[in-house]
Amino acid sequence: MQNKHFFCIADLTTEAVVFDVSTVRSGNIGLKIAFYGRLNERQALASRLGLSGVLPTDIDLLALAYQRWDLAMPEHLIGDFSFVIEDCSKQRVFGARDALGVHGLFYVRKATQLIVSARVAPLLDHPLVGRRLNHRKLAQSAVILADTSNESFYEGVLSLDGGSAFCLEAGGFKTWSYWQSDPERGLDIPDHEVPEALRALLFDAVGARLPTSSTPAALLSGGLDSSSLVAVAASILKQQNRRLLTISAVLPPHLRGKLVDESAFIRAFSDVDNIDFLDITNEQRGPFDDIDQTLRQHAVPHLGSRHYQYAAFSEAARANGAQTIFDGCFGELGPTHYGNGFYAELFRSGQWLLLAKEVRARANAYRFPVSKVIKSELLKPLAPAFLLKLTGREHRFDLALSSANQPFQHAYLARHLQQSTDEMLTRSNALVQDDRNPRAAHARSIAHVQHSQRPSGNNTNGTQFVFPFLDKRVVEFCLAAPTHLKVRNGYPRSLVRLALDGLLPPSIQWRTSKEPFAPDFHLRYNQQRVIAEELFASIGTNDPVREVVDVARLQMMVKHEMKTNRCDTPADFIAMHMVPKGVYLIHFLRQFSEFAPT
Template sequence: MCGIVGILHHDDRPIEVALIRRMAAQIRHRGPDAAGAVVDGPVGLGHTRLSIIDLAGGRQPMAVPDGSLLVTFNGEIFNYLELRQRLIGLGHRFATRSDTEVILHAYEQWGDACVEHFNGQWAFAVWDRRNRRLFLSRDRLGIRSLYYIAGADRFLFASEVKALAADPQVTLALDGTGLGQVFTYWTTLAPRTVFQGVHELPPGHCLSVENGTVLSWQYWQPDYQPDVRLDEQRATEDLLALLSDAVKLRLRSDVPVGAYLSGGLDSSITAALIRELTTTPLETFSVAFDDADYDESRYQRMMVERLGTRHHEFRCNYEHISEVFPEVVFHAERPLLRTAPAPLYLLARQVRREGYKVVVTGEGADEMLGGYDLFKEAKVRRFWAAEPNSRLRGLLLKKLYPYMPNLQAQSPAYLQAFFHVGPQDLESPFFSHLPRWRLGGHLKRFLAEPYLEADRSSEPYDDCREILPPAFGGWSAFAQAQFLESAILLPGYILSSQGDRMATAHGIEGRFPFLDHRLAEFAARIPPRWKMKGLCEKHLLKQAAGRLVPEEILQRPKQPYRAPEAVAFFGTPQHPLHNAYADDMLSAAQIENYGVFQPEAVERLVSKVRSGRAIGAKDNMALVGILSTQILVDRLIRNFRPIEDDSAGSAVFGDTKILGSGEPSYGGGVGEPGDTIPFQTVTNSTTG
């Protein structure tokens, strides 16, 4: 994992290298191993490096020998060895063994279309010196982040918003529409962010800046039209072969690669495949919870036994979550409706302490191969809508959510009322997601003017229609749900808030075999009936990978990854907890001070939570959403304090200056609250 920053002046004013360094200093947590900056007249690029491939030769920003192209790159091009060979065959000469240099030569060879050759996860910028053109790209599924500000006289970009905010000319302010989107979709719809004037390059997009004109375009969109040539047996074999190759590519690294084990099917499969593909010892990492409602350690240990890994379990309690939550929000750079990123932040910290930089995880399988409850729920709701008076059909909903006691207690009449499908809903392109989005809408009740006004001014979900591809209407209902989940929640929440940002906070790189684009393209074309057979999720994956995991994990009811929410901050009436920072952020004075929410409404919610009466998802989401928004305003807007750059050293690059250093001198990451994390290292002695 690395971090990138850059500025381009449209009017040829020179860039101050100190500003590039200052921006890069804010994201040293992403790349603590080295830092570099280069200015070339009106353009400046910066980089913070986490050394993973070609430890000696991969320093950035990097140029081709004649200096005509310059790149700053965050991520990995996993097929760089094959591309390197191909480019050598085409006459290119390489000075290093890094994937970074492959990007430069690929751009030289194929221009903007170079990205179509890449298998990887990336955010990069190439400065094309001859054509005075800046070219940016983000990977197909949005694994790596990339933000920008397109001003009248300049263009700024960075891996994180806080790097942009380090420019004294940039003042962050909340975007009311963006906030409304988070409170509906759990994330903004790229390119919008929750900060006015700050944009995010959407997944699968490129962007160019030339003569002051900014253009962005989509280079990748999978087709969800089922492949009629597939038979189930062949599809099963192809899926396993693709997945195995995706894992193999993601083991390319000059430093050891670890694996997360959640206890669920997906990470069990990826860890098992690593074990099959390598003979080196594997270290695995898991979160376990003191609160049994969330704990999956039984299944994690089952996999550890089977694979014989050296296992590290991080046991998480309520206080851990509330302690690190401000840091979690600072790194996520968006309001959160769940605390689930917090344990992953803590886990990444422990992974780092164990000396690891790279972990393979199972993210993406639910989106690609049909694992989410939401897909099942949509199927049941449609099934019920076809026979609206059937009470038995509605009872299927209880089967979907065995872990939701409040739902289990409902009478058939109320179930019908909650999940009632109106004729308008059936025709909506967002049918599958309406219950979730309506639930999120509950949070808007707490907004103060003018944020409430910003939300009232648009029709519900109109903004989301704009992201639907032309072919959307021709896809099956299941495919439509998959598309929405893959295009919105996956990059905006799962990968950003939980994946990339929690890992990069500690200089950890996540790798996601299920998000190999070849697998994503293949999975999109698998007929829905093989993804979800009846109400059995990820059917084809279970067929394909059955031999890799114990039967008990294969058959266990899917448990979504969750973490304790309001209770982590307030405890219970019998065992109250106090977190001074959370109390302050939620106090009437601070709510009034920041002006985003209505103080009285928040006070009532807090009092409901304290009394133990907030037992449902809606109130918990509201509390976490309000608290995280307050923290965001506090840490990134009202009291943002940029890390001062104290790096030294410079080198000459043509007629420009390169600043760089082998040793980090920016001063480590931001915030390390609490050093008393119980952490166990378990060496399994039964196997391997």
């Protein structure tokens, strides 16, 4: 059913759409809709709308839902989407982003006009916008997780948070949150039914994102997150007599036996007869490949130093006929949550017998001394803040090390930050390391993901990554699940281990180790280190980039040759994260006229 009054006016991923409330005239019929993404649970939504027969398109469902629920409509939607609706009858422009922010929605306000896109790049190309650096936002990015504003890295370009909506009417412009995670909410089913209920949710979340005809691909690293998605997707596809392509980063032949990768765990799925394995080595790729192109796509100055692997995954999928790639990122928000703070919770509530049992079980599962478990899982969470500060354990290792070794000039940060970097670090640390109130910390992690400025749209070769673990239903369920099901018999991440019992290979289901995502990153970095050295050396004394970037410090950092890919020494950590961050930052700044080389 395609209603003539509902029509899509633009592709939000390639265009910037201009809405002007002063020209939206009351009395005109129809809704103009710009939409990107997918709606899930379409049959249930249609039933609630009183529809029967052939299901309408997503755009028709969206329009009918808006006519039924008005501005409350996003609360009734399940899926990954961003949309904007121009309603002539109410002289209104209304838009929203899905609950977890899988798809982006960026906008610029100009008097009565609203310029909207699912990606930043089309906005920057619009004549009403322009390209100006947001110095405050850039400075805030010096501390991981510290930025909480909805500003983008471009002056005047704003991002709508996941689970949020906006409305522009003659009376003004407003934004609001229509969905937030609730750490106080529990489940209304008994404990023994939780694993099966989560299993059903995972099958729904994965099944809703499978393409209807083409072969899907899934990243498979051998860890719990990716393996869970592969196990579920393969099971669903087998019932449809279809196949799944898995894509894995492994060592090239000449390094096998010298280094370790995840091949043994990847091949644990060999008995699944509808999986086709594709191993990726791409020996010439590294952290300094395709920087400008990748920065344009993401419109942020900081990329992950392993971004080259995602480019290789995308190219391999496309070459093998797959356009949809399942990615196990964000599992820790839901099924693979670690249950941080559980042991301290047992101590505070006086459940000492269960605590003793769990401590011994953790020591056995991980082959740790009991004293190590007590120190990390009890003493540190229960220690007062002043004692942690005195012993130098106030902040998580990676946050503290990255904050202390940023590629920014200190004077630049001081000029543009309202807080000191130490204050920002304390706030960031609380986001990820609050064992005194684990549910609240879990909810804050979810809110941080909602706040992320993730661009929508396909990669340059037409493939798209999908994230079933960001399904709102899955995240809500796992947050509400009792902590004693997230840590069980010494094993953290127990929700998914229990839910997929009999489906996950046992060697993966009960594993407690994990090799790095990029098994030979240190060799690739060392091979390309000269690119960073030459870039830093090319920046003259009067180059405006030096106002932002501490080039001299980067030149000292880049002298280190990485020893392993495990990133377990400060020098290797800096090489893996801070040196690439400096390189990407310089490339990002060059797009602005104020940072043109001199």
